Amino acid sequence: MAVVSTLSLLLAAGPVIVTGDITTTRAVLWAEAPGANRLEVWIDGPDGPQAPRDLGPGGPVFKAVLADLHPGSEYRLKVCAGSLCSAGRLRTAPDSRANKSVRIAFSGDLAGQNACRDRESGFPVFAAMKERQPDLFVALGDMVYADAQCKATGRFGNAQIPGPGPAYTYEEFAAHWRYTRADPAYRSLLASTPLFAVWDDHEVINDFSPRVAERSGRPLFEPGRRAMRDYNPIDRGGNRLYGRFRWGRHAELFLLDTRSYRDHKDVRDDGAKTMLGEEQRDWFVAAVTGSDATWKIVATSVPLAVPTGWPAGEGRDSWADAGEPTGYEEELSGLVDAFAGAGVRNLVWIAADVHFATAFRHTPIPDRPEFFMLEAVAGPLAAGLFPHRDLDRSLRPRRLFFHGPEPADTDMDFRASLHWMNFGLLDIEADGRLILRYVNALGEELTAMDFAPVSHPSSRPANTSSP
Numbered sequence: 001m002a003v004v005s006t007l008s009l010l011l012a013a014g015p016v017i018v019t020g021d022i023t024t025t026r027a028v029l030w031a032e033a034p035g036a037n038r039l040e041v042w043i044d045g046p047d048g049p050q051a052p053r054d055l056g057p058g059g060p061v062f063k064a065v066l067a068d069l070h071p072g073s074e075y076r077l078k079v080c081a082g083s084l085c086s087a088g089r090l091r092t093a094p095d096s097r098a099n100k101s102v103r104i105a106f107s108g109d110l111a112g113q114n115a116c117r118d119r120e121s122g123f124p125v126f127a128a129m130k131e132r133q134p135d136l137f138v139a140l141g142d143m144v145y146a147d148a149q150c151k152a153t154g155r156f157g158n159a160q161i162p163g164p165g166p167a168y169t170y171e172e173f174a175a176h177w178r179y180t181r182a183d184p185a186y187r188s189l190l191a192s193t194p195l196f197a198v199w200d201d202h203e204v205i206n207d208f209s210p211r212v213a214e215r216s217g218r219p220l221f222e223p224g225r226r227a228m229r230d231y232n233p234i235d236r237g238g239n240r241l242y243g244r245f246r247w248g249r250h251a252e253l254f255l256l257d258t259r260s261y262r263d264h265k266d267v268r269d270d271g272a273k274t275m276l277g278e279e280q281r282d283w284f285v286a287a288v289t290g291s292d293a294t295w296k297i298v299a300t301s302v303p304l305a306v307p308t309g310w311p312a313g314e315g316r317d318s319w320a321d322a323g324e325p326t327g328y329e330e331e332l333s334g335l336v337d338a339f340a341g342a343g344v345r346n347l348v349w350i351a352a353d354v355h356f357a358t359a360f361r362h363t364p365i366p367d368r369p370e371f372f373m374l375e376a377v378a379g380p381l382a383a384g385l386f387p388h389r390d391l392d393r394s395l396r397p398r399r400l401f402f403h404g405p406e407p408a409d410t411d412m413d414f415r416a417s418l419h420w421m422n423f424g425l426l427d428i429e430a431d432g433r434l435i436l437r438y439v440n441a442l443g444e445e446l447t448a449m450d451f452a453p454v455s456h457p458s459s460r461p462a463n464t465s466s467p
Contacts, residue, residue: 014086015039015079016181020195020233022136023245024071024093027194028233029079032181034060036081045075061174061230071095072248088191091135093247096293100248101430105129105193106378107423108140108301108352110180111163112202113384116150117183118414119159125381125421125441126185130193132425132439137193138253140352140379141200141301144176146224147215148202155384158414168218173203173227181231197232198255199225199241200301200353207309207317209264225260242280244287250428250453252293254284258301265315268325275302275319275328285335289342294432294453296347303351303377304332305360305397307390318353320392329394336364336395340371345454347372348434350424352379356387356404357422357438359449362395374451376436378424385409385420401447403438418442 038056261277321327387404
């Protein structure tokens with residue numbers, strides 16, 4: 001059977017297909033086909049069509065590792081459950097010595113606070129993202145709100161496709177993933193754009209940790225984590241949700257798991273408190289300090305300088321403590337010291353979680369001005385809008401960008417809300433320059449900030465925007 005080279009067979013009734021965790025020679029193929037117990041997969045690439053591959057018996061979710069691929073190469077896919085087929089494509093990462101450009105889309109917070117799939121247009125932000133043709137999409141958590149429900153009338157007064165209620169069991173968590181992935185625009189994006197997924201709290205329940213993750217006395221951590229793994233194309237060794245991925249000479253992506261190993265937010269930050277856990281923290285420091293990529297991009301899910309946690313008196317959920325005794329600043333300070341001491345340059349943290357877009361340049365060590373970090377916070381993709389300008393000053397931040405309605409979204413219709421829904425783009429050019437862009441769900445570019453990589457302590461990043 002011939003391989004389909006377009007997305008013309010991406011039918012609502014066909015399998016949902018996603019690729020992710022792409023390397024130079026491997027990719028994870030994920031597919032869901034309710035009612036099917038096996039799938040057939042066709043792959044066509046530089047060496048021509050491969051023999052069909054049979055996945056099953058199993059279902060409704062199928063995963064396969066596609067191995068022995070060529071670096072920097074495009075592959076066309078066709079996945080069939082009987083006569084119902086979906087088509088897609090993937091491009092493998094270029095060799096680590098290749099001076100190749102890359103466009104990385106990033107954002108989070110999907111279907112939260114009853115801002116869900118519009119009955120006519122679904123999630124418009126994904127059509128805007130696909131139009132920008134990213135090489136990969138980093139989903140920064142809260143990609144389902146398993147602790148809430150999407151109703152027939154949305155937060156912004158629009159008619160919506162209703163979704164499942166708060167999850168207690170694995171099957172109920174899985175229903176939330178199926179609800180968002182059924183959106184046609186989201187499906188179309190993921191069929192052609194590799195996904196690199198991390199998780200945050202609402203994949204389980206608000207502000208959770210392994211110690212505190214229950215509702216009505218029922219434990220939620222294990223079924224929520226299992227659904228996160230099952231419904232994303234993840235291959236990071238064992239049961240890990242953290243990992244690193246290289247994309248050519250200029251970009252290396254470090255995906256953190258900020259949930260599985262953390263002490264709960266109400267624990268006092270006395271120096272022993274952790275968000276990452278000892279094993280992940282040691283891995284992270286060694287991975288970043290050992291990287292020779294021009295730009296080191298860290299996906300953290302929770303921001304560095306914007307304090308979070310609700311209600312605030314019960315503990316800070318992000319890295320920042322905002323002057324309170326909680327938060328995770330002691331661990332962050334140790335990471336910063338390790339990176340600065342090792343001479344790490346061109347470190348970019350990407351995050352979501354706060355439901356507005358903002359960016360910072362941090363110079364955390366006064367007597368080492370050559371050491372700086374960029375922080376880019378994006379989102380929401382589709383959720384409530386809660387902008388604020390509260391800021392923790394520990395990293396000595398300089399704000400470069402802010403995008404959110406002030407006051408919040410109390411008097412806004414659906415069309416107006418799309419101006420504020422957003423994602424970020426990291427454009428790393430073949431010469432190593434980085435351009436940070438923000439784009440809203442209407443496809444409008446909100447800003448572009450240009451940074452030159454630093455190769456010497458006396459150098460400074462060039463910022464051609466006017467923040």
